[in-house]
Amino acid sequence: MSTRSKIPATIVTGFLGAGKTTLIRHLIENAGGRRLALIVNEFGDVGIDGDLLKGCGIDTCPDENVIELANGCICCTVADDFLPTMEALLAREPRPDHIIIETSGLALPKPLVQAFAWPSVKTLATVDGVIAVVDGAALAEGRVANDPEALDRQRAADTSLDHEAEVDELFEDQLACADMVIVTKTDLLDAAGLARAHAAIAPELRPATRVIEAAGGKVDPAVLLGIGAAVEDDIASRPSHHDGTSEEEHGHDAFASFVVELPDGMSPDDISRRITAAVADHPIYRVKGFVSVTNKPMRLVVQGVGPRLQQHFDRPWGAGEARRSRLVVIGAQGLDAGAVATALGGRTAA
Numbered sequence: 162m163s164t165r166s167k168i169p170a171t172i173v174t175g176f177l178g179a180g181k182t183t184l185i186r187h188l189i190e191n192a193g194g195r196r197l198a199l200i201v202n203e204f205g206d207v208g209i210d211g212d213l214l215k216g217c218g219i220d221t222c223p224d225e226n227v228i229e230l231a232n233g234c235i236c237c238t239v240a241d242d243f244l245p246t247m248e249a250l251l252a253r254e255p256r257p258d259h260i261i262i263e264t265s266g267l268a269l270p271k272p273l274v275q276a277f278a279w280p281s282v283k284t285l286a287t288v289d290g291v292i293a294v295v296d297g298a299a300l301a302e303g304r305v306a307n308d309p310e311a312l313d314r315q316r317a318a319d320t321s322l323d324h325e326a327e328v329d330e331l332f333e334d335q336l337a338c339a340d341m342v343i344v345t346k347t348d349l350l351d352a353a354g355l356a357r358a359h360a361a362i363a364p365e366l367r368p369a370t371r372v373i374e375a376a377g378g379k380v381d382p383a384v385l386l387g388i389g390a391a392v393e394d395d396i397a398s399r400p401s402h403h404d405g406t407s408e409e410e411h412g413h414d415a416f417a418s419f420v421v422e423l424p425d426g427m428s429p430d431d432i433s434r435r436i437t438a439a440v441a442d443h444p445i446y447r448v449k450g451f452v453s454v455t456n457k458p459m460r461l462v463v464q465g466v467g468p469r470l471q472q473h474f475d476r477p478w479g480a481g482e483a484r485r486s487r488l489v490v491i492g493a494q495g496l497d498a499g500a501v502a503t504a505l506g507g508r509t510a511a
């Protein structure tokens with residue numbers, strides 16, 4: 162048994178586009194000297210979130226402390242990807258003070274918590290808390306995280322699948338596992354919208370779960386870290402729709418993901434118009450990526466969550482960096498990659 166104290170780890174879960182990366186970015190920037198290590202998992206195989214979290218220029222969170230796991234959903238690859246990564250991280254000197262794990266928006270948090278009961282991890286680390294991030298604006302509009310009309314069109318086209326049930330179950334699992342819930346995007350909400358968002362999550366919460374509101378991910382790290390829940394010892398009190406199911410039955414088959422490569426010369430307005438049209442016509446939950454705009458030295462970050470779209474230039478393209486324009490698209494199973502790529506004015510990347 163190690164005489165050293167266990168390293169606390171915080172699992173940040175939440176549906177696609179809820180605001181996990183934004184919350185973690187603020188946390189890194191305000192970590193107050195704590196040495197943080199991040200494990201970032203994405204459903205698609207292009208690491209957008211990891212890239213956004215790297216290069217934040219904070220000494221206590223250098224790039225090598227941001228580890229990307231982009232081979233699919235972390236909850237399905239626990240033994241192959243997550244455990245070896247954790248073991249390597251726990252062997253590092255100096256040890257991190259705290260580990261933050263951002264799951265993909267489609268991940269179930271519980272299998273990840275269970276990994277902390279593995280002997281190689283249990284003696285060295287503990288789950289300090291599970292934080293579920295929920296999209297307050299989407300909840301206020303009466304959608305968990307998706308566009309109900311697009312889903313209805315999809316269901317009409319494919320009656321064998323119940324995508325809404327999959328999304329709802331995932332949402333409920335993420336909330337039922339949480340020690341703390343962050344209701345994001347409150348800057349977009351009035352008091353009535355905020356009340357609707359709270360009402361939508363209330364039935365899913367365990368009695369002790371704290372709910373915090375946030376705009377722009379601004380939550381004091383002292384609130385997020387140090388919950389001390391030792392979640393791996395309390396797993397039985399966190400019900401899941403997927404208890405007793407195998408990895409194949411987690412329901413990720415209900416989702417599709419691909420990358421669209423855009424040609425040079427598209428303007429931010431072109432891209433915005435095209436994404437808006439594609440989201441209106443196809444069951445797309447999430448679009449995100451980096452775009453090279455002609456004659457602009459800066460990289461354009463494109464973020465779509467359901468019908469809501471944001472763009473900003475984040476940093477100059479590096480000297481030796483290929484200026485590629487690539488968007489990750491995540492949607493319901495059966496999403497027509499070719500048709501979406503055409504609607505976006507590009508082609509699917511190999």
Ligand SMILES: Nc1nc2c(ncn2[C@@H]2O[C@H](COP(=O)(O)OP(=O)(O)OP(=O)(O)O)[C@@H](O)[C@H]2O)c(=O)[nH]1
Pocket residue numbers: 175176177178179180181182183184210265266294345346347348349375376377378447449464465466471
């Ligand atoms: N207006 C507003 N936008 C927000 C807020 N938090 C996040 N966003 C935006 O929502 C979009 C998604 O935010 P992310 O932080 O990338 O969400 P995520 O949960 O990490 O997304 P995935 O990893 O793809 O599941 C981005 O365009 C953010 O700028 C907020 O508090 N207010």
